[in-house]
Amino acid sequence: MQTSRREYWLTWSTSLLFFVAFYTLLVPLPLYLVDIGLPDWQIGLILGAFGVASLIGRPLAGMAADRFGSRTVMLAGAAALLVGVAGVNATTDPAVLFVLRLFQAAGYVAFTTASNALVVALAPHAERKSLLTRFGAAANVAMTLTPATINALLPLLTLTGALWVAGLFALVSGGMALLIGKPAPALASSIAPVQLRIPRSALLPMLLAAVCGVGFGAFFQFLPLLTERQGGIASGPLFALYGASIALTRFVAARWMDRGDERLILRLGYGLLALGLLLFAGSQLWLLLALAAFCVASGSGLLTGLLMNLHVEALPPAARGSAVALYYLGFDLGIGGGAWLLAPVLQQWGIGALFACAALIASTGIILVQFVPRTKKVTPAQPAGVATS
Known part of the structure; x- marks a missing residue:
């Protein structure tokens, strides 16, 4: 039980840092797109790519977590967000920025899906509802504090600096994910079959x-x-x-x-x-x-x-x-x-x-x-x- 508790709170802390990285983007990214002179329709297209990619990526992320393990998919999600954030400072090309936004979406979808699946695996059945409820607070804490903090520090950080801060938190969250132990499978030798239909x-x-x-x-x-x-x-x-x-x-x-x-x-x-x-x-x-x-x-x-x-x-x-x-x-x-x-x-x-x-x-x-x-x-x-x- 003690090991599961430790892994749970380590996963909670890792998720908090990932959400800090993600919500750090809210303020500087749209301003960066304006600053490099993109027209409004291109800004909307780039930002809107996130929602479409999320809907497509969710089922894939879930199947990947079941097949390759939640921690592996969390690491992939943190890496994708890091690439999607770090690459922004290196380009002003709208097409490349669109692809980088897809990386950001893929990272978010993969990490959030896999981290919750990991909590389900770690939680005793009798405590699963409460542990899932508490786990969701990591995103809420990050959403409450991060955008306001970044907005206040933006004159000091600059737009490019704020983007690097987001990348740094993504990197740290990936490093912390490496410390999480692998949960035992729900059924020894059981792998969920790949299916695209909704049960x-x-x-x-x-x-x-x-x-x-x-x-x-x-x-x-x-x-x-x-x-x-x-x-x-x-x-x-x-x-x-x-x-x-x-x-x-x-x-x-x-x-x-x-x-x-x-x-x-x-x-x-x-x-x-x-x-x-x-x-x-x-x-x-x-x-x-x-x-x-x-x-x-x-x-x-x-x-x-x-x-x-x-x-x-x-x-x-x-x-x-x-x-x-x-x-x-x-x-x-x-x-x-x-x-x-x-x-x-x-x-x-x-x-x-x-x-x-x-x-x-x-x-x-x-x-x-x-x-x-x-x-x-x-x-x-x-x-x-x-x-x-």
């Missing part, structure tokens, strides 16, 4: 993840527009509050994830998410907007670990990586598909109606949870084995 057992978990993605995507993508149209309220503090709140929720609520009623926690999560979006739809006071951000963060913090666990339980033990990939695929489709679905609402009825519709969609999760099979109570059991090599 029927994963359809409901993916639908639930997509509903969560619609709500999160509305908040994340349209909050700046909402605050701008409500009198120019700063959205930055609301994003920071979101990041701090979801990290706090993950750490505080994790202790109940393994012992509490899973359906009840899921319903509470979707309810808080919907309430937060509804508050955004009808509020103009900053305090109410802050409460809305807190509700969205708390709901998301309750949902994500449990939703990922539903995917893991829907697939065989030898397909941990594919299970994590399907979770992310459903969530990302909810973000992208939700934006397309809500865009006509924005055009016809405005930003408030958009958030109200997003709240309605999020609330459907409360109903869908009824179809989630009840999980049997699991007594604390032996942890997953960890090799020392």
Whole structure:
């Protein structure tokens, strides 16, 4: 058990450094593309390559983690991000920058998929929900602190210097990944078969993840527009509050994830998410907007670990990586598909109606949870084995 705990927190710390590297890019990369004189359409094309590559790469990353091992794929992800970041300073060619953006996306997809699959492998079954919930806080901590810190230090670092900082953190995260022990396979001599179709057992978990993605995507993508149209309220503090709140929720609520009623926690999560979006739809006071951000963060913090666990339980033990990939695929489709679905609402009825519709969609999760099979109570059991090599 002690070895598994050590490997878990080492994986958590490695993930934190990787996310610091990734979120360091948020501020300098678009500014760098502007600084070298690229037109807006090329900037949009380069930045947008990330989303398309992510959707394509998720299933591949999951299968790679199942076949070659999670730690190996984490190392490949850190290396791909390092190449994608370090190469930016060496070129101004739009085509090369597009390829480098694909490397960044491939690195992000590979690392995040494999690191969560590794946590599933390390976690004792009776503690898996809580450990997955806490693990997600690494990204939240990095997202809360990194962009604001880099933005404040940008005059000192310069754009190229900030990009090198991102590369340095990617390199360090890869080095730390080498220290992680290889988890014992779920089944000795069992390798998940390669398949591109979505298993029927994963359809409901993916639908639930997509509903969560619609709500999160509305908040994340349209909050700046909402605050701008409500009198120019700063959205930055609301994003920071979101990041701090979801990290706090993950750490505080994790202790109940393994012992509490899973359906009840899921319903509470979707309810808080919907309430937060509804508050955004009808509020103009900053305090109410802050409460809305807190509700969205708390709901998301309750949902994500449990939703990922539903995917893991829907697939065989030898397909941990594919299970994590399907979770992310459903969530990302909810973000992208939700934006397309809500865009006509924005055009016809405005930003408030958009958030109200997003709240309605999020609330459907409360109903869908009824179809989630009840999980049997699991007594604390032996942890997953960890090799020392």
